[in-house]
Amino acid sequence: DAGITQSPRYKITETGRQVTLMCHQTWSHSYMFWYRQDLGHGLRLIYYSAAADITDKGEVPDGYVVSRSKTENFPLTLESATRSQTSVYFCASSDQGTQGTEAFFGQGTRLTVV
Amino acid sequence: GENVEQHPSTLSVQEGDSAVIKCTYSDSASNYFPWYKQELGKRPQLIIDIRSNVGEKKDQRIAVTLNKTAKHFSLHITETQPEDSAVYFCAASYGNQFYFGTGTSLTVIP
Numbered sequence: 001d002a003g004i005t006q007s008p009r010y011k012i013t014e015t016g017r018q019v020t021l022m023c024h025q026t027w028s029h030s031y032m033f034w035y036r037q038d039l040g041h042g043l044r045l046i047y048y049s050a051a052a053d054i055t056d057k058g059e060v061p062d063g064y065v066v067s068r069s070k071t072e073n074f075p076l077t078l079e080s081a082t083r084s085q086t087s088v089y090f091c092a093s094s095d096q097g098t099q100g101t102e103a104f105f106g107q108g109t110r111l112t113v114v
Numbered sequence: 115g116e117n118v119e120q121h122p123s124t125l126s127v128q129e130g131d132s133a134v135i136k137c138t139y140s141d142s143a144s145n146y147f148p149w150y151k152q153e154l155g156k157r158p159q160l161i162i163d164i165r166s167n168v169g170e171k172k173d174q175r176i177a178v179t180l181n182k183t184a185k186h187f188s189l190h191i192t193e194t195q196p197e198d199s200a201v202y203f204c205a206a207s208y209g210n211q212f213y214f215g216t217g218t219s220l221t222v223i224p
């Protein structure tokens with residue numbers, strides 16, 4: 001399917017476990033982003049990538065790791081999950097970053113850390 | 115970095131009335147301002163955007179205005195319909211990042 005897809009859609013994990021959220025886009029967009037959405041905070045950027053092998057921190061990067069070995073994939077790893085990382089995570093992609101082009105969002109992953 | 119504030123956090127209007135959501139931003143270097151609509155349980159989707167060299171943009175019942183001097187921009191929805199009920203987010207681009215407001219939950223009462 002064309003577009004941007006995330007997996008899994010729902011995940012429950014235990015405190016201290018490592019978990020990876022996957023994001024795949026078929027447009028060959030240069031930029032990809034990871035956001036977390038929490039009530040009262042809107043969407044906050046965790047990490048972004050301007051191209052394969054180029055990543056940079058956003059507003060709330062602590063406790064997360066990203067990689068981008070291929071243009072189409074941008075996985076997000078929680079190295080040791082904590083309850084404060086319970087959230088809905090959205091991946092997004094865009095052709096020209098933030099310079100006047102739309103960012104397309106995936107359908108989201110609801111992560112619960114118990 | 116950029117700081118985007120959005121008001122109100124909740125808004126209820128009667129069907130057919132207008133709705134206005136306001137955002138302010140802090141850094142004059144921000145140059146692109148998209149608005150996203152997020153229906154319950156779904157992904158955010160772009161509904162309208164405006165660049166810093168434009169003061170107003172309209173698309174059918176939706177319009178966005180930008181005041182660069184005051185650093186604020188607003189979303190206007192006219193003739194609201196029940197399907198407009200959703201959470202709306204404003205955003206400002208700064209560098210390679212989008213900074214989002216905290217969202218406005220709009221309810222259109224039939």
